[in-house]
Amino acid sequence: xxxxxxxxxPDNHAAPARQRVLAQTRFETGTxxxxxxxxxxxxxxxxxxxxxxxxxxxxxxxxxxRIDLAVPGVLALAVxxxxxxxxxxxxxxxxxxxxxxxxxxxxxxxxxxxxxxxxAVLTIExxxxxxxxxxxxxxxxxxxxxxxxxxGLMTLVGTWTFVALALLLAGTLRAxGVLALAxxxxxxxxxxxxxxxxPSQMPAGLSRxxxxxxxxxxxxxxxxxxxxxxxxxxxxLVLVVWGAVATVLASRTFRWSD
Amino acid sequence: xxxLAKRFxxxxxxxxxxxxxxxxxxxxxxxxxxxxxxxxxxCAEGLQRPDSGEVRVLGxxxxxxxxxxxxxxGVMLQDGGLPNASTPVRLLRHLAAxxxxxxxxxxxxxxxxxxxxxxxxxxxxxxxxxxxxxxAAALVGRPEVAFLDEPTAGLDPHARLDAWELLRExxxxxxxxxxxxxxxxxxxxxxxxxxxxxxxRVATQGSLAELTGERSLEKIYFSLTREATR
Numbered sequence: 001x002x003x004x005x006x007x008x009x010p011d012n013h014a015a016p017a018r019q020r021v022l023a024q025t026r027f028e029t030g031t032x033x034x035x036x037x038x039x040x041x042x043x044x045x046x047x048x049x050x051x052x053x054x055x056x057x058x059x060x061x062x063x064x065x066r067i068d069l070a071v072p073g074v075l076a077l078a079v080x081x082x083x084x085x086x087x088x089x090x091x092x093x094x095x096x097x098x099x100x101x102x103x104x105x106x107x108x109x110x111x112x113x114x115x116x117x118x119x120a121v122l123t124i125e126x127x128x129x130x131x132x133x134x135x136x137x138x139x140x141x142x143x144x145x146x147x148x149x150x151x152g153l154m155t156l157v158g159t160w161t162f163v164a165l166a167l168l169l170a171g172t173l174r175a176x177g178v179l180a181l182a183x184x185x186x187x188x189x190x191x192x193x194x195x196x197x198x199p200s201q202m203p204a205g206l207s208r209x210x211x212x213x214x215x216x217x218x219x220x221x222x223x224x225x226x227x228x229x230x231x232x233x234x235x236x237l238v239l240v241v242w243g244a245v246a247t248v249l250a251s252r253t254f255r256w257s258d
Numbered sequence: 259x260x261x262l263a264k265r266f267x268x269x270x271x272x273x274x275x276x277x278x279x280x281x282x283x284x285x286x287x288x289x290x291x292x293x294x295x296x297x298x299x300x301c302a303e304g305l306q307r308p309d310s311g312e313v314r315v316l317g318x319x320x321x322x323x324x325x326x327x328x329x330x331x332g333v334m335l336q337d338g339g340l341p342n343a344s345t346p347v348r349l350l351r352h353l354a355a356x357x358x359x360x361x362x363x364x365x366x367x368x369x370x371x372x373x374x375x376x377x378x379x380x381x382x383x384x385x386x387x388x389x390x391x392x393x394a395a396a397l398v399g400r401p402e403v404a405f406l407d408e409p410t411a412g413l414d415p416h417a418r419l420d421a422w423e424l425l426r427e428x429x430x431x432x433x434x435x436x437x438x439x440x441x442x443x444x445x446x447x448x449x450x451x452x453x454x455x456x457x458x459r460v461a462t463q464g465s466l467a468e469l470t471g472e473r474s475l476e477k478i479y480f481s482l483t484r485e486a487t488r
Binding site (some may be wrong): 012013014015017019020024026027030031033035049093094097098099101102103104105106107109112175257 | 283303304305326327328329331333335338340341342343344348352353355356357358359360395399400401402423
């Protein structure tokens with residue numbers, strides 16, 4: 001059936017919510033994929049880290065096949081890159097340039113923007129998992145496939161936690177400050193956060209701290225899922241606590257305008 | 259809007275702002291820096307919530323209005339609000355996708371001369387080029403009300419004429435066009451209704467003829483507004 005437009009009434013309704021959110025998701029994803037630095041941090045650096053780990057013997061990743069230990073850690077790193085560093089920086093600059101305000105008064109609205117950002121992050125992560133997972137398989141990774149569900153859950157919770165932490169930074173500090181800090185934290189977590197090198201392989205004092213960081217928890221959770229095929233309760237709990245605290249703080253402190 | 263008041267800490271931005279804009283008219287809100295133009299407009303857009311007083315836009319409270327209301331209201335922010343990494347046409351098509359029946363993006367792009375720099379990212383555009391993209395972004399949803407905060411600031415004379423003509427056409431479709439400006443020339447040449455604001459209040463308002471009589475708008479303006487402190 002076709003209906004001809006009568007063409008008399010001004011018809012400036014909003015597009016349906018789903019269409020608005022998906023349009024914004026595509027836009028955000030496209031913007032991230034066009035951004036060279038972002039691609040470097042999201043895909044190239046984690047892939048290089050994986051190849052480096054596969055070809056070397058240090059640092060120690062613990063007992064077991066090295067590639068099986070390396071891939072989950074690199075996947076955790078990829079999540080942190082996109083959900084934390086990438087989102088913190090892009091949201092901070094969007095806030096600085098008034099983009100958040102303009103989209104807030106567009107038909108998309110603030111809630112639509114938040115949902116779209118979450119979907120864009122998950123889309124990029126899916127891409128990262130395909131690239132890094134594929135590379136891992138080529139390098140001889142034997143994941144415990146039964147752990148896929150646990151890994152998916154861990155990734156979702158980890159994404160929520162790291163996006164909340166990103167918004168906590170992006171909504172309160174100046175854009176340049178966020179740029180510096182988000183990158184610095186990424187490097188610190190990479191080195192000391194128990195992401196790639198499991199907390200159990202770190203010196204005693206550091207080891208306990210790293211396991212309680214969201215980075216160490218995500219790394220441990222993904223390792224437990226892909227190596228033992230199980231859902232690790234403690235890392236999950238650690239992530240939930242960080243996520244809940246960061247969400248409450250971010251929703252209280254986030255400023256939409258600079 | 260009636261009796262709008264808003265304070266930021268010790269600063270009083272609005273002190274009882276009352277005026278109205280009609281459909282099919284260009285309303286110019288004219289005043290010095292710090293007079294409360296942007297705060298007023300942001301209250302009407304739903305970006306700020308007044309401490310007291312009432313704003314109604316298309317019959318709704320903009321602070322709580324839903325997506326259909328926002329679709330009928332076009333907004334051009336003073337600082338642009340354009341994502342830096344995008345190119346103008348990609349951005350405009352994207353914003354058009356929020357609307358059920360948006361304006362013709364290609365025609366808008368051509369009208370405002372955006373096609374001349376359509377492949378350049380927003381980050382690399384000049385101030386005037388960004389203004390044109392922001393204006394297009396405000397009109398892409400074929401709004402019933404358009405709030406344009408200093409829409410021609412930074413435009414060269416030709417681009418300014420083009421923008422004025424587009425705003426007149428938008429008005430002629432029945433849209434209520436509200437522009438803030440500190441240019442008398444813009445108010446004189448473009449506005450059907452002029453609201454002169456100073457220190458968070460309306461100093462006077464009316465059509466150009468009503469306001470000026472024998473005197474020039476410039477004289478009226480200076481007699482009604484004090485020089486801003488910054």
